[in-house]
Amino acid sequence: MADPKGFLKFSRAEAPKRSYDERLGDWREVYAALSTSDRKAEVSTQAARCMDCGIPFCHSGSAGCPLGNLIPEWNDQVRRGHWDQASERLHATNNFPEFTGKLCPAPCEAACVLAISPDAGGAVTIKRVEETIAEVGWEHDQVQPQPAEVGTGHRVAVVGSGPAGLAAAQQLTRAGHEVTVYERDDRLGGLLRYGIPEFKMEKSVLDRRLGQMRAEGTRFVTGCEVGADVTVPQLRADHDAVVLAVGALRGRDDRAVPGRDLDGxxxxxxxxxxxxxxxxxxxxxxxxxxxxxxxxxxxxxxxxxxxxxxxxxxxxxxxxxxxxxxxxxxxxxxxxxxxxxxxxxxxxxxxxxxxxxxxxxxxxxxxxxxxxxxxxxxxxxxxxxxxxxxxxxxxxxxxxxxxxxxxxxxxAIGFEGVEHMPLLDGLGIELSGRGTIGCGSDWETSAPGVFVCGDAHRGASLVVWAIAEGRSVANAVDAHLTGASDLPSPVHPT
Ligand code: SF4
Structure with a gap:
């Protein structure tokens, strides 16, 4: 049971950052590297501010966490010093909590009951608690590969290796399917690799997760434009289902502004x-x-x-x-x-x-x-x-x-949807008026056996939504291939 007066005893405290001079002298993350014991001590007082609300607005609903992260549960585990249990609860709903802990703008914090009244001292620092649980989990060797015990014999192609594609691939691999992730760039990660700067999330964080996924059996192919390097008939012949997680990288432009075509x-x-x-x-x-x-x-x-x-x-x-x-x-x-x-x-x-x-x-x-x-x-x-x-x-x-x-x-005025790519032509998929790929209530597109998730479906959005959609499409693909699925499905197509 949480301490309902914890927020009166402890003030909200942000994670300490490195000095400006130090930060601007390298590309590393802006936050200071505390020892694990200091970090655990600091963060457990932050978690102790959580009241374990009867209706935790942070946890779900229209404004809270799309993943349904079990925030009051892991806050309480951290308050008690039960870090391993906290890591288990955190990973129960989120494949990549260190990505969200570092990158998500935390709608959960805005939804936190303590954010409503200025007198309450501000929301629980949920993002900081989440990231610390994830990092402590890695340090404690708690984050291990979870290979499937039994294979299904079904083969799934995931096109795109951003957070939606990776979440879908990890869920489907763990469900026993043979999953191959195709990435057109030379390295894996999509926006996590080449969109997000190192000072927000160091690439070693991404590589660590990719190592876990490889150990679980997910296959990766880089430098491969599906629809050209692998033709659509080949793709169809080699896989029983396809997940499109190709992002929404067509940048919004304004060619009408005089001088837009100038160099620079x-x-x-x-x-x-x-x-x-x-x-x-x-x-x-x-x-x-x-x-x-x-x-x-x-x-x-x-x-x-x-x-x-x-x-x-x-x-x-x-x-x-x-x-x-x-x-x-x-x-x-x-x-x-x-x-x-x-x-x-x-x-x-x-x-x-x-x-x-x-x-x-x-x-x-x-x-x-x-x-x-x-x-x-x-x-x-x-x-x-x-x-x-x-x-x-x-x-x-x-x-x-x-x-x-x-x-x-x-x-940097936004994104207008999915880029033109031969794959969509080959599959006969047309974009919606929003420039995204539409789907039914089971995430299946107009092309049978082809599913969509993440920004390609939703339009440019948050990393947490990408992971939530990746998890949900995995449930749909698993059900499509096997008739039913026990995988979680935290969100539904819009
Ligand atoms: Fe804790 Fe805030 Fe969630 Fe309530 S809304 S359970 S105080 S994190």
Whole structure:
């Protein structure tokens, strides 16, 4: 039984971070490496703030954890010092809790009952507890391969090795199927490898899990564009089911902005992917921020990743632009006292290190020099509102434009869905109006025996949703192949 007054005894405490100088001198994670005993002592007081609510809003529901993470249970195990049991409960609902502990913006914390009242001292630091349980589990050799005892003889192809594909593959392998994950890039991990910078999650964390999956029997094929290197007839002949976990990487662009085609104006991923490859040892990126004035357009996670990457590359200045005001307010029509996420200002460690954020502004023009390279960004103050049809409108509110020096502009204004790929043509799958792959209530697409999960189905979303959909599609594929499935299915197709 949790201590219902724990939150009155202990204050919320964030994980300590390394100094700015140290962080900007390398690519390693921003958080300080505490000894295991110090970390366990600190985190157990944080877990002791949990009241084990009768209705734990953190745990599920429309605003809580999509995985249904057993948060009050593992908080209590940690409070008691039962770290091994906590790890067992954590892994019961989440294949990769260290990924979510490091990367998820934690809708569970926004949903925590202690987040509602300012007098309660803030939400339980669920993310920090989760990540620490996962790391202690690895240190205690508790995270071991779990190979299936009996094989089914069914073969499954998973296309894409991001978090959704990996979660689906691990679940299906453990259920006894022969699973092959196909990845078009040279290394595994999808966005976890080449989208997420090292300072948010070091790649050794990903490689450690891939090692576990290999030991369980999952096969991986890299550098393989399914639909070209492996034809669709081959894919169909070699596998009894196919899971599409190809992501939603088609970056939103705005070609209508004057100057968009100037040199030095790029989509965010054109910057992040080679930057991550450079950190992996693949040689210098062609789009470095070193010695440049960098303007990041877009106030979300990807923009923050560009921001921290540009700072570490040695930018002269970094400015991130957001069309929304500071702080973004909760919706006017939302009168409930419940979660404010994502209608609150989200600040990332990268924002503390250097640079500047500008709110309620929009780019009016990229201004070029005589050689066709961007030299400035012209901005205008704006207000975002809805028109009579409910469509989002960006309305200028000032007559006087501002100009920012800019040698490198990075567009981080979202993603528009699945990229064009020969695989979809070969399977006869058409994209929805949102640019995603539709499916029925059993995750099966319009192509029989072909299933979809993650961003490819949902559109660009959180790592926790990718894992939840990966687990759920595994249940559906297992049932499709064997007639019934005991695998968990935490979420349903939207
Ligand atoms: Fe604990 Fe907060 Fe979840 Fe309640 S809502 S069970 S206090 S983490």
């Amino acid at each position: 104006v790029h989509l965010a991923m054109e910057h992040l992917v080679p930057a991550n490859k450079e950190v992996e040892g693949d040689g210098p990126t062609p789009i470095s921020a070193r010695g440049k004035h960098v303007v990041v357009i877009g106030g979300g996670d990807t923009g923050a990743d560009c921001y921290g990457t540009a700072t570490r590359q040695g930018a002269l200045s970094v400015t991130q632009l957001d069309q929304y005001p500071q702080p973004p307010t909760r919706r006017d029509d939302d009168l409930s006292p419940w979660p404010t996420w994502p209608y609150v200002l989200r600040t990332y460690p990268a924002h503390e290190e250097a640079g500047e954020r500008k709110f309620a502004v929009a780019v009016e023009e990229f201004v070029g020099d005589d050689e066709g390279h961007v030299r400035a960004v012209r901005l205008r103050e704006v207000r975002v509102e809805r028109d009579a049809d409910g469509k989002r409108q960006v309305v200028p509110v000032s007559d006087a434009p501002q100009e920012l020096p800019c040698d490198l502009a990075l567009l």
